[in-house]
Amino acid sequence: SQQGEEDPQALSIQEGENATMNCSYKTSINNLQWYRQNSGRGLVHLILIRSNEREKHSGRLRVTLDTSKKSSSLLITASRAADTASYFCATAPYNQGGKLIFGQGTELSVKP
């Protein structure tokens, strides 16, 4: 079963704009991860945030985690056409040995 719900399902922006994607989940987690999937390809890990962390940065990516609201957001700043992809949040439920439960994904389109 899918634990995460992502919002929006699709997002279209212009190059240079910021993109924000949100993820909500249901159970207690050890960590939350974000992955990117380009059309027809495998998933690429972007960033991992642990349950005791509130914010994390990696290059143009900023992830926040609010465990009290069971939600996370991914911000991509100064987007580029190459950022066009589907973005998935994946939760690692507490004490389940690294198992990941993926959300439905947000399809991001960045127009040049």
Place this chain on the structure above:
Amino acid sequence: EAGVAQSPRYKIIEKRQSVAFWCNPISGHATLYWYQQILGQGPKLLIQFQNNGVVDDSQLPKDRFSAERLKGVDSTLKIQPAKLEDSAVYLCASSLYLGETYEQYFGPGTRLTVT
């Protein structure tokens, strides 16, 4: 380092036929996962191995799906007999250890079409 390898990349079969997918994880990765990704959805875990033992197969349709990881390295996933609803991309992933803080590395996937 070499990534996760999967073959074949594409497969088309008729319903009720059987099919097998192969995965070679990153060298030294103890944990291996098989996911099913239906078009428009996120990946769903089918089975998780730690070395050659099964950790979680709670979402594997065991009446038709089977998987093994002999010698704790390569793995095969088999479907027999296939149904139309099995059309999906089958992704293999590996991670360094069984644990809750390690990222997973994904292969390119096998796109299965059942007609």
